[in-house]
Amino acid sequence: MPELPPGPRAPRLFQMFQWIFRPVPFLRTCDETYGDAFTLHLIGAPPVVFFSNPAAIKQIFSGNPEHLRAGQANRVSLEHVLGPNSILLLDGARHKRERKLLMPPFHGERMRLYGELMTGITDRSIDSWPVETSFSVHSRMQQITLEIILRAVFGVDDGPSLHDLRARLIRWLNSIAGPLETWIGLTLRRYIPLRDPLLRRIDRLLYDQIARCRESQRRKRTDILAMLVAARDEDGRPMSDEEIRDEIITMLVAGHETTATSLAWVIYRLLRNPQVLARVRAEVEPVTGEGPQASGTIAEQVAGLSYLDSVIKETARLNPVLPIAARHLGKDMRIGNHELPAGIIVVPCIYLTHRRPELWPEPEAFNPGRFVGRRIDPYTFFPFGGGVRYCLGAAFASYEMKIVLARVLSRVALRLDPRHTVRVVRRGITFAPSGGVRVIREAE
Numbered sequence: 001m002p003e004l005p006p007g008p009r010a011p012r013l014f015q016m017f018q019w020i021f022r023p024v025p026f027l028r029t030c031d032e033t034y035g036d037a038f039t040l041h042l043i044g045a046p047p048v049v050f051f052s053n054p055a056a057i058k059q060i061f062s063g064n065p066e067h068l069r070a071g072q073a074n075r076v077s078l079e080h081v082l083g084p085n086s087i088l089l090l091d092g093a094r095h096k097r098e099r100k101l102l103m104p105p106f107h108g109e110r111m112r113l114y115g116e117l118m119t120g121i122t123d124r125s126i127d128s129w130p131v132e133t134s135f136s137v138h139s140r141m142q143q144i145t146l147e148i149i150l151r152a153v154f155g156v157d158d159g160p161s162l163h164d165l166r167a168r169l170i171r172w173l174n175s176i177a178g179p180l181e182t183w184i185g186l187t188l189r190r191y192i193p194l195r196d197p198l199l200r201r202i203d204r205l206l207y208d209q210i211a212r213c214r215e216s217q218r219r220k221r222t223d224i225l226a227m228l229v230a231a232r233d234e235d236g237r238p239m240s241d242e243e244i245r246d247e248i249i250t251m252l253v254a255g256h257e258t259t260a261t262s263l264a265w266v267i268y269r270l271l272r273n274p275q276v277l278a279r280v281r282a283e284v285e286p287v288t289g290e291g292p293q294a295s296g297t298i299a300e301q302v303a304g305l306s307y308l309d310s311v312i313k314e315t316a317r318l319n320p321v322l323p324i325a326a327r328h329l330g331k332d333m334r335i336g337n338h339e340l341p342a343g344i345i346v347v348p349c350i351y352l353t354h355r356r357p358e359l360w361p362e363p364e365a366f367n368p369g370r371f372v373g374r375r376i377d378p379y380t381f382f383p384f385g386g387g388v389r390y391c392l393g394a395a396f397a398s399y400e401m402k403i404v405l406a407r408v409l410s411r412v413a414l415r416l417d418p419r420h421t422v423r424v425v426r427r428g429i430t431f432a433p434s435g436g437v438r439v440i441r442e443a444e
C-alpha cells in the first residue's frame with residue numbers, strides 16, 4: 001500500500017506560510033527532523049515529497065518522463081505567469097518538439113555569437129555605476145541580463161515599443177516577485193483568474209512585436225522571435241500568436257531573473273572571500289571584450305576561465321537560485337525506499353542536496369577548490385535541474401555569467417556596503433540575496 005514519507009503535521013495554511021515566507025529555516029528543520037525524504041502539504045497542490053538523496057534523485061531525473069511530468073508539476077506555480085503554451089508547462093510530444101525548436105539559439109555557434117553583445121551591454125552598464133556610493137548589484141545585473149535576453153529574443157532593432165516593453169517588464173517582474181504576491185499567485189490566482197493590468201499591457205506589446213515580425217519576414221532576421229514565426233510543425237502549420245507569446249515571455253522570465261540573481265550571489269561570495277577574488281581577478285584580466293585578435297575570440301577567452309567556472313559552481317552549490325525541480329507522478333512508483341501513489345508531486349531538492357555533509361564535507365564553507373578539475377555527479381549537484389528537462393538556457397547562462405563577471409572584475413573594484421547584511425529571501429520562485437547585495441565602487 002503506497003505511503004507517503006513523514007512530514008510536518010501542521011495545517012496546510014501554516015506549511016504554505018512557512019514555504020513562502022521562511023523557506024530556508026523550514027527546509028532545514030524538515031531535513032533535520034525527517035531526513036532525506038519528507039512530505040509537505042500545501043494549499044492548492046497535491047502532497048509534495050522532497051528528496052535530497054542522489055539515488056532517489058537519479059530515479060526521478062532519469063525515469064520515464066511520461067510518468068514523471070514536469071509540465072504538469074510546474075503548472076501549480078507558473079501557469080498564471082507564463083501561459084499554458086510555455087515549454088515549462090508542456091509534457092510529452094509537444095514538449096519534445098518545442099525543446100528541439102528552442103534549443104539552437106542557446107547552444108554552440110549561435111550562442112557564441114552573442115559574446116560581443118554581452119560584453120557591450122555589460123560595459124555600458126558599468127560606465128553608469130556610481131563611485132563611492134552604495135548601490136544594489138542585483139538590480140544592475142537585472143538590467144544587464146534583461147537587455148541581453150531582449151536582444152536575443154527581438155534582435156537589435158530598438159523601436160519605441162521595445163523601449164516601452166523593457167520598462168513595463170521590469171515593473172511587472174518586481175511587482176510579482178515579493179513573497180506576498182507569490183502567495184497570492186499560488187493560492188488565489190489559480191482559482192480566480194485575475195488578469196494583471198500590467199501583464200495585459202505587456203501582452204499587447206508582445207503581440208505587436210509578433211505582428212511586426214510576421215510582416216517583416218522577408219527581411220533577414222536571426223533573432224528568436226523570427227525563428228518562432230518561421231517555425232512549422234510536421235504538418236506544415238505555423239505557431240499561433242498565443243503560442244509564440246507564451247514562449248517569448250518564458251524566455252524573458254526564465255532567462256533574465258535567474259541569471260541576474262546568480263550573478264549577484266557570485267559577486268557577494270567573491271567580495272566576502274578576498275583570496276578567491278584575487279585569484280579570479282588574475283584569471284579574467286585577459287578578457288578584453290573585443291572580437292578576434294591576438295588573444296582569441298571572446299568565446300575562446302571565456303572557455304579558458306576555469307577557476308571562474310569553479311567559483312560560479314561553488315556559488316550555485318551554496319546559493320542555488322531555484323531551490324527545487326518538480327515532477328508530477330503519473331503512476332504509482334517506488335522511489336528510494338518509498339512506495340509512492342500516482343497524483344503527487346516529487347521534488348529533487350537542490351538546496352538540501354547541495355548541503356549534505358556526506359556529499360560535501362564542511363558544506364557551509366565556500367571553497368571553489370572542490371570543483372577544480374573534478375567531474376561532479378549530476379545527481380549530487382544540479383542547479384539547472386536534470387534529465388530531459390535540464391535547463392534549456394544552462395550553457396547560455398554560464399557563458400553570459402562568465403562574460404559579465406570577467407568585465408566587472410577586470411574593470412571595477414567593489415566592496416560590500418558594511419551597513420547591510422545579506423540573507424536568503426524568496427523572490428517569486430527564486431532564492432535571492434536580501435537587499436540585492438549593496439556594494440560600493442571604489443574610486444580608481
Ligand code: HEM
Pocket residue numbers: 070087088089099106250251252254255256258259262321322324325326383384385386387388389390391392393394396397
Ligand atoms: C543561472 C541561470 C539559470 C538557472 C539557475 C536555471 C535553472 C533552471 C532549472 C532548475 C530548471 C528546471 C529543470 C528541471 O525541471 O529539471 C530550468 C528550466 C528551464 N530554463 Fe533555466 N536556469 C537559468 C537560466 C536560463 C536561461 C538563460 C534560459 C534562457 C532562455 C533558461 C530557460 C529555461 C527553460 C526554457 C527551462 C525549461 C526546460 C524544459 O522544461 O524542458 N534558463 N532552469
